Amino acid sequence: MKTVFLTSNTSWYLYNFRASTIQALREQGNRVICLSPPDDFSQRLVDELGVEHIALPLDGKSTGAVQELRSLRFIWKVVRRYRPNAVFNFTVKMNIYCGLVCALQRIPFANNISGLGTAFIHDSWLFRRVRQVYGLVNRRARRLFFQNEEDLSVFRDKGLLGDTPFTLLPGSGVDLERFEVSPLPETGPFTFIMIARLLGDKGVREYAEACRLLKADGLDVRCLLVGPLGVSNRTAISEEEVLQWKEEGILEYPGATDDVRPLIEQAHVLVLPSYREGMPRTVLEAAAMGRPAIVTDVPGCRHAIEPEVTGWMCEVRSAESLAQQMWRVVTMDAAELQRAGDAARRRMEEAFSEEQVVQAYINCLSI
Structure with missing residues (x-):
């Protein structure tokens, strides 16, 4: 029996995006251990997916030396104790921290590049150093998984790839049986939905402002915002901001949910004005249910749609550009x-099946 680690900066991520991979690993007789900070989904990983969970003391938005060294020391002790046969790291901080520990302890590991994260969106002395360490770690990985060609090009151009083998995946894929096609709403106002962690870098403020502009122009639209508050990230949206938007009647915030399907069914179009993505899962899930999307013209987002066929693009960091595209589809x-x-669903069937992604991770164990 092999011991396999999956690591992330949230248990929420592992539960919502890697459940199928976890199930496939366990079905092959592997002992699966998830290493992530405790949150509402930690126990669900144990109870529903049958894994072991180790609570990691990690703050996703922290840059303090004491806190970061404490996290790194904890990871070192855990990896040394369990000596896993393979480690799959997800999210930037765990790619770097756990990847570094695995490299030093000679444990086989693979890093998943699901977007470039804050370290690439923003530039400072600290983030430049982070990118340097990232490159050193990646050169020791068994394999790197990318979700779009532009991120791969960035890593190659900045020397963060080395000779490490890599695989280009269609994001985390989408479960086509779970996310079945549903008819577009025929009654009620035209409804938009944005599903994301409530971060500034996801374009949440631009979405709220675009919704404000549409309503100020007298359009009968309903705007839903779905996703977790209180995310450990430097660009997290405050609860006060969301409450203000609700009080102004700009948007509805039903909160976070582990089943977005009923909410997607209520919507006509999904919106994701993110600053950069790997391959946005919410766009894929909405497409599988027959919903086109408006996304920003940035890496990851532009790869999740076929422009003017399965969705439309707006300028990044521009509420006005987003509002123009939202106006366009309302009057379409x-x-x-x-x-x-319909085209969005067909595209998911042809190129974005979750089975492809799961099999790539399984194959990595036998390399």
Whole structure:
């Protein structure tokens, strides 16, 4: 029996995005251990997916030396104690920290590049040093998994790849049986939905402002914002901001959920004005259900749609550009919107099956 680690900066991520991988690893007889900070999904990893969970003392937005060294020391002790046969790291901080520990202890590991994160969106002395360490770690990995060609090009151009083998994946894939096609709403106001962690870097403020602009122009639209508050990230949206938007009647915030399907069913179009992504899972899930999307013209987002066929693009960090595209789809002929939704589903069936992603991780164990 092999012992396999999956690591992330949240248990929420592992539960929502890696459940199928976990199940496949366990079905092959592996002992699966998840290393992540405790949150509402930690126990669900244990109870529902049958893994062991180790609570990691890690703050995703921290840059303090004492806190970071404490996290690194904890990871070192855990890896030395369990000596896993393989480690799959997800999210930037765990790619670096756990990857470094595995490299020093000669444990096989693979890093998943699911977007470039804050260290690449923002530039400072600290983040430049982070990128240097990232490159050193990646050169020791057994394999790197990328979710779009532009991120791969960035790593190659900045010397963060070395000779490490890599695989280009369609994001984390989408479960086509779970996310079945549902008809577009025929009654009620035209409904938009944004599903994301509530971060500034996800474009949440631009979405709220675009919704404000549409309503100020008298359009009968409903705007849903779905996702967890209180995320450990330097660009996290405050609860006060969300409450203000709700009080102004700009948008509805039903909170976070582990089943977005009923909410996607209520919507006509998904919106994701993110500053950069790997391959946004929410766009893929909405597409599988027959919903086109408006996304920013940035790496990851632009790869999640076929422009003018399964969705539309707006300028990054521009509420005005986003509002223009939202106005466009509200006034679009219903048949044209339906064709975009149908094309989105077909694209998921042809190229974004979750099975491809799971098999890539399974294959990595036997290399």
